[in-house]
Amino acid sequence: MKKAILYLNQFFGQIGGEELADHAPEIREGLVGPAMELQKQLGDDVQVTHTIICGDNFMGSRTQEALDTILSFLEDKEFDIFFAGPAFRAGRYGSACGNICKTVKEKFNVPVITSMNDENPGVEMFKKEMYIFKGGASAAAMRKDVAAMAKFGLKILNSEELKSADEEGYYGRGVRSQIWMESPVPATDRVIDMLLKKVQGQPFKSELPIPPSDLIPIAPAIGLGDLSKLHIAVVTSGGIVPVGNPDRIQSASATKWGKYHIADKYDLIGGEYQTIHAGFDPAAANADPDVIVPLDALRAYEKEGKIGGIHPYFYSTVGTGTTQAEAARMGREIAAELLAAGIKAAILVST
Amino acid sequence: MKLELGNFFVQDIVFGAQTAYVEGILTINKEEALAVVKEDEHITEADLVIVKPGDMVRLVPVKEAIEPRHRIGGGPIFPGVTGDLMQAGNGRTLALKDCSVLVVGQHWGGFQDGLIDMGGEGAKYTYYSQLKNIVLVADTDEEFERYEQQKKNRALRWAGMRLAEYIGSCVKDMEPETVETYELAPVTKRTAEENALPNVVLVLQPQSQMEELGYNDLLYGWDCNRMVPTFMHPNEVIDGAMISGSFMPCSSKWSTYDFQNFPMIKRLYQEHGKTINFLGVIMSNLNVALEQKNRAALFVAQMAKSLGADAAVVAEEGYGNPDADFIACIVALEDAGVKTVGLTNECTGRDGASQPLVALDEKANAIVSCGNVSEMIILPPMETVIGELQSLARDGLSGGWNHDAILGSSVREDGSIIMENNAMFCGDQVVGWSTKTMVEF
Amino acid sequence: MQMANLIPVAKSVGANRMVPTISIPYPLGDPATSKEQQFKLRYHRVGVALDALTTDIQEQTVFKVKI
Numbered sequence: 139m140k141k142a143i144l145y146l147n148q149f150f151g152q153i154g155g156e157e158l159a160d161h162a163p164e165i166r167e168g169l170v171g172p173a174m175e176l177q178k179q180l181g182d183d184v185q186v187t188h189t190i191i192c193g194d195n196f197m198g199s200r201t202q203e204a205l206d207t208i209l210s211f212l213e214d215k216e217f218d219i220f221f222a223g224p225a226f227r228a229g230r231y232g233s234a235c236g237n238i239c240k241t242v243k244e245k246f247n248v249p250v251i252t253s254m255n256d257e258n259p260g261v262e263m264f265k266k267e268m269y270i271f272k273g274g275a276s277a278a279a280m281r282k283d284v285a286a287m288a289k290f291g292l293k294i295l296n297s298e299e300l301k302s303a304d305e306e307g308y309y310g311r312g313v314r315s316q317i318w319m320e321s322p323v324p325a326t327d328r329v330i331d332m333l334l335k336k337v338q339g340q341p342f343k344s345e346l347p348i349p350p351s352d353l354i355p356i357a358p359a360i361g362l363g364d365l366s367k368l369h370i371a372v373v374t375s376g377g378i379v380p381v382g383n384p385d386r387i388q389s390a391s392a393t394k395w396g397k398y399h400i401a402d403k404y405d406l407i408g409g410e411y412q413t414i415h416a417g418f419d420p421a422a423a424n425a426d427p428d429v430i431v432p433l434d435a436l437r438a439y440e441k442e443g444k445i446g447g448i449h450p451y452f453y454s455t456v457g458t459g460t461t462q463a464e465a466a467r468m469g470r471e472i473a474a475e476l477l478a479a480g481i482k483a484a485i486l487v488s489t
Numbered sequence: 490m491k492l493e494l495g496n497f498f499v500q501d502i503v504f505g506a507q508t509a510y511v512e513g514i515l516t517i518n519k520e521e522a523l524a525v526v527k528e529d530e531h532i533t534e535a536d537l538v539i540v541k542p543g544d545m546v547r548l549v550p551v552k553e554a555i556e557p558r559h560r561i562g563g564g565p566i567f568p569g570v571t572g573d574l575m576q577a578g579n580g581r582t583l584a585l586k587d588c589s590v591l592v593v594g595q596h597w598g599g600f601q602d603g604l605i606d607m608g609g610e611g612a613k614y615t616y617y618s619q620l621k622n623i624v625l626v627a628d629t630d631e632e633f634e635r636y637e638q639q640k641k642n643r644a645l646r647w648a649g650m651r652l653a654e655y656i657g658s659c660v661k662d663m664e665p666e667t668v669e670t671y672e673l674a675p676v677t678k679r680t681a682e683e684n685a686l687p688n689v690v691l692v693l694q695p696q697s698q699m700e701e702l703g704y705n706d707l708l709y710g711w712d713c714n715r716m717v718p719t720f721m722h723p724n725e726v727i728d729g730a731m732i733s734g735s736f737m738p739c740s741s742k743w744s745t746y747d748f749q750n751f752p753m754i755k756r757l758y759q760e761h762g763k764t765i766n767f768l769g770v771i772m773s774n775l776n777v778a779l780e781q782k783n784r785a786a787l788f789v790a791q792m793a794k795s796l797g798a799d800a801a802v803v804a805e806e807g808y809g810n811p812d813a814d815f816i817a818c819i820v821a822l823e824d825a826g827v828k829t830v831g832l833t834n835e836c837t838g839r840d841g842a843s844q845p846l847v848a849l850d851e852k853a854n855a856i857v858s859c860g861n862v863s864e865m866i867i868l869p870p871m872e873t874v875i876g877e878l879q880s881l882a883r884d885g886l887s888g889g890w891n892h893d894a895i896l897g898s899s900v901r902e903d904g905s906i907i908m909e910n911n912a913m914f915c916g917d918q919v920v921g922w923s924t925k926t927m928v929e930f
Numbered sequence: 931m932q933m934a935n936l937i938p939v940a941k942s943v944g945a946n947r948m949v950p951t952i953s954i955p956y957p958l959g960d961p962a963t964s965k966e967q968q969f970k971l972r973y974h975r976v977g978v979a980l981d982a983l984t985t986d987i988q989e990q991t992v993f994k995v996k997i
Contacts, residue, residue, distance in 0.1 A: 303928075310929035313840065313842055314841050314861065315864065315930055316925045325752075326756035329753065330756060332830050336800065337799060344854055345926050346845055348849050356988075359983065359986040389885055390887055416638055418954050419698075419701055428958070428972065429957060434969060445980060459862070459887065461836075483983050487933045487951070488933070488934040777935075847939045847943075
């Protein structure tokens with residue numbers, strides 16, 4: 139028998155309305171409110187053993203305390219899956235469902251499922267991190283929304299094949315994977331179909347919707363007189379390493395980065411340094427690694443006094459086939475080292 | 490230009506006394522065939538093996554696939570590559586269908602080489618598991634690149650082409666079982682009915698990113714790195730004017746067999762005169778500098794516009810920085826008023842969460858997607874391995890690795906493998922066969 | 931700040947200060963030119979990059995290079 143636990147707010151947990159939104163977290167054995175519907179939809183093979191109830195304001199204003207308390211409730215419980223909501227269009231409730239699902243997933247590594255209306259701000263906040271089903275605007279959709287969560291929960295528990303976000307009915311988590319189409323249509327037919335529709339001005343659906351671009355806050359400029367006091371760091375995705383690649387950084391799909399001491403170098407010499415990047419013709423960079431790590435030019439500026447100095451290490455990894463997630467992680471790790479060393483400016487040379 | 494492709498449908502392949510095709514059975518005189526392979530003194534060892542769909546056989550490192558053919562009236566099947574330069578795409582060429590010559594390294598692989606499972610759960614990852622294949626397994630004395638990750642594979646690739654010509658020549662005096670005719674009138678001499686339909690061009694971006702010669706796709710023997718986009722008759726492409734190169738992660742590559750059978754070209758032909766007026770192919774390329782990428786896009790858009798194209802299909806052989814060529818080309822075409830559909834694969838990472846193409850633009854609003862290069866694949870051991878299994882891990886195949894702190898080596902002790910789709914031989918089938926797509930989870 | 935040849939890629943991943951380089955395999959020195967010319971180009975573009983760090987910007991900006 140598999141076991142499930144459900145999270146509700148004070149209203150659906152039958153404590154009371156807005157006046158009781160400060161209600162502290164509690165856990166009850168058995169079924170409260172929507173838990174009964176969830177149990178009915180899950181059927182005989184899964185038992186909803188407990189219902190957790192917490193006031194929306196308590197969760198909103200004393201979040202860490204609420205999460206810690208609930209985690210302590212769960213520590214000695216056996217459960218295979220965790221549900222929260224449905225939260226409909228209730229913003230604080232949606233955010234609470236997102237917060238608790240995220241925390242439970244991280245701590246207990248069980249599947250977590252919730253449901254929200256598309257206007258619930260919790261969707262944007264949490265959709266990348268969990269299954270949030272597309273729910274109704276109000277409690278009138280309770281039965282339907284609970285049914286959707288339960289149906290998908292059963293599929294996970296029974297290790298059935300999970301279909302795409304659209305087919306299953308949850309908000310896409312930004313994870314794109316390849317699938318073989320159920321009724322196979324070769325790419326040629328898909329192209330012709332899309333082409334004719336586009337030419338005729340009919341609606342069509344791209345298989346690669348262009349996501350909105352990520353804008354990153356702009357770092358403030360360095361004060362004009364300050365550059366001559368700062369040490370500059372060089373970071374590259376061009377795979378320059380000492381010959382022999384001591385850190386065994388991968389030539390493609392890299393997950394590792396290295397840092398190499400250059401305080402005693404005026405420039406990088408071919409034969410001492412090389413590129414291990416598999417995505418381009420390495421001849422030029424192997425002959426003169428300065429074309430990727432421009433140490434000689436920076437030394438010249440150091441001598442002129444335009445910059446205060448050069449960070450004693452350069453940092454290197456390989457950009458080809460490297461996932462954005464890995465690249466971002468390596469970037470954060472390198473940035474943390476640079477910040478710890480007091481570096482305020484870096485040049486990233488990409489290939 | 491009118492091309493007749495005369496087909497012989499190979500039902501079985503066997504070794505025998507005389508290389509011949511009789512009622513669906515292709516017999517190969519192994520000794521004679523190997524003598525053709527060894528015409529190049531750089532081939533030091535060679536063997537032939539026949540593999541069929543369902544065989545529990547794993548091939549790695551696979552370098553090339555070629556359809557055996559014969560050009561009626563004389564001339565090489567790959568003008569400017571295996572023989573003198575001549576016009577491809579006109580006249581009659583005979584083809585042995587449902588089979589290919591596969592070239593496999595006896596030991597050594599490289600970044601661009603791939604893997605094929607003929608049977609079992611791995612078979613679905615490549616097109617070539619559906620074909621009966623004559624496998625050339627060979628080694629060379631090309632010492633300069635034996636331990637290089639990037640290999641030109643010249644001796645092996647050329648040996649494969651010679652072998653395909655030799656095998657193809659066994660039907661030279663026979664009447665084909667079926668004949669496919671590919672004919673387009675000159676662009677300015679089309680019928681009123683054709684002219685009334687939307688005018689469509691196919692833009693191809695074959696792999697050409699190595700600046701050193703010898704790695705890139707060749708057009709009539711000319712390195713595609715050294716060209717600007719040019720207008721071609723589609724018949725030239727499917728009749729041997731293009732051969733595959735030896736660069737780019739393998740699932741994104743287009744083999745020579747892919748060029749010879751280019752499904753997107755054949756599909757556009759099918760629509761020609763019915764729903765579209767197929768103008769022809771703009772052969773572009775892929776570059777390593779932004780200025781080159783933009784220059785190619787400029788040429789393509791101008792050519793499409795001058796030809797009066799209303800719509801275009803753009804396909805890229807590669808991913809990563811080639812996505813910038815792909816997107817630049819689509820944007821240039823859309824800016825010129827040409828409604829464009831893109832055909833590509835994606836790199837969303839093992840976790841599926843990376844940006845699908847490295848460059849994106851909202852004008853690229855119609856894309857058909859054929860797979861994720863970094864999808865993780867785990868396959869059980871295979872009874873027979875042709876080539877050398879360790880090459881997947883040892884030699885830097887794009888989807889393999891020698892060491893990973895968590896995953897270990899791509900090749901496990903029991904012969905099972907863990908790899909990225911990247912190393913599946915021509916696995917993403919962007920030429921048009923792909924029944925894979927990408928969806929969000 | 932980022933020095934990149936594929937400015938469209940740098941833009942789409944969110945870089946704010948960008949200086950173009952000349953190619954992917956050799957961002958800062960064309961091997962077909964002399965060592966002196968390569969250094970001159972590299973010195974110039976790294977200089978533009980250093981100046982970019984001291985320049986206030988309001989949006990993603992590609993800084994102009996002369997050589």
